[in-house]
Amino acid sequence: MAGSKSANSQKRRAFRSVQEAREKLSYKSTGKPEFDYELLMMFVKNELSAAITTPLLAVVVAVGAMFWSSPRELLLWLCCVFVTKGILIGICRQFSKLPRDEVNVPTWQAKITAAEFLYGVTWATVAFVSPVTEDVAGYTFIFAALLVVISMRMLFASTVMPIV
Structure with missing residues (x-):
């Protein structure tokens, strides 16, 4: 016995x-699913807490770029930013509502990464808005705005960089 x-x-x-x-x-x-879950949760909480600020920044960029670009194109870009931000926020809310036991970390990593990629690509498309003038200031403004957005997105994504 x-x-x-x-x-x-x-x-x-x-x-x-x-x-x-x-x-x-x-x-x-990391080799530890619990740690990966915590990193994802940190990203989700940061994203949900800034749900209003990044769309407001998009409005500021669109209004500022109207001096050099077509308002129609900027409005289309702004709508796309709002839609992709809505998708990202929706995915983050779904993740945050799930009990920890039911979370499949690799699946949620893929979903959140795909939504973040889509959101980043949408922000980058502002560079393709055609200027109505040949003024260099318009290009400088878009360049500076994209630098600000890239740095902001990197700050948000820094928590999930080890697992993406």
Whole structure:
């Protein structure tokens, strides 16, 4: 009886160590799904707390760029920014409402990364808005605005960079 108990406990320990090794191999980043979950949650909380600020920055950029570019194109760009931000916020809200036990970290990493990529590409398309004048100030304004947005997005994404 005592021999079977020790054999069972050895099997359990071996099973646990194999299971831990599999989890480490299946997660490409930190090796700990709990830590990856926490990093994703930090990103989600940051994104939800700034749900209004980045669209307001888009409005400021669009209004500022109207001096050099077509208002129609800027309005289309602004609408696209709002839609993609809505998608990102929607995904973040879904993630934050899920119980921790039900979260499949790699799936949510992929969803959040794809939404963030789409949002970033939408912001970058402001560079393709055609200027109505040949004034260099318009290009300088767009360049400066994109630098601000890139730095802001990198600050938000810094929490998930190790797992993306």
